[in-house]
Amino acid sequence: MLALVVCSLVVALVAVGFSVVALRRSQGVRRPEAAEALPEDVHGLRREVAALRAEAKDALRHLAVVRYDAFGDMGGHLSWSLALLDDSGHGVVLSSIHGRSESRTYAKNITAWSCDQQLSPEELEAVDHARPGKR
Incomplete structure (x- = not known):
């Protein structure tokens, strides 16, 4: 063995x-x-x-959210604008305006970092924050 x-x-x-x-x-x-x-x-x-x-x-990679009070008598920053954009600045801005008795939602197309429709200051801020190099 x-x-x-x-x-x-x-x-x-x-x-x-x-x-x-x-x-x-x-x-x-x-x-x-x-x-x-x-x-x-x-x-x-x-x-x-x-x-x-x-x-x-072409992916919606650039995004920013701006929360705010749409009406002076309401607090809590319940209204918001959301920018969803690609590298070329094409996409959409979604906004929800919250009031005491109702809420409204809006969508606006963004092309090359600008919009054919008038943007609110908060929507402009969301687009600006979503832009690369602007943070």
Whole structure:
């Protein structure tokens, strides 16, 4: 039985030795096919990043909320204006005006950071805060 254990240990040590030698050789020698595949992968990643950036350009990524009191006799900043815009400044401004007996909601289209309709001061503030670099 002792001979079997000793024999198993010798085989295991030889296997570990071969593994170490093989590992050192593989680290010292670069495989040409791996080196040639790298630039294709880098170019592929660059194309993928460019495609993702182009796709994200149209996403409504820039937003800002302005809360305020629409009427002097009401407090609590229950009215609000929300600007949702993409990188080019296209999107929408949503406003909810809260009064004592009713609430009204408005939506106005924004194109290139401006609107064809007149914006309230709070809506203008929301668009301005949503604009990148203006925070």
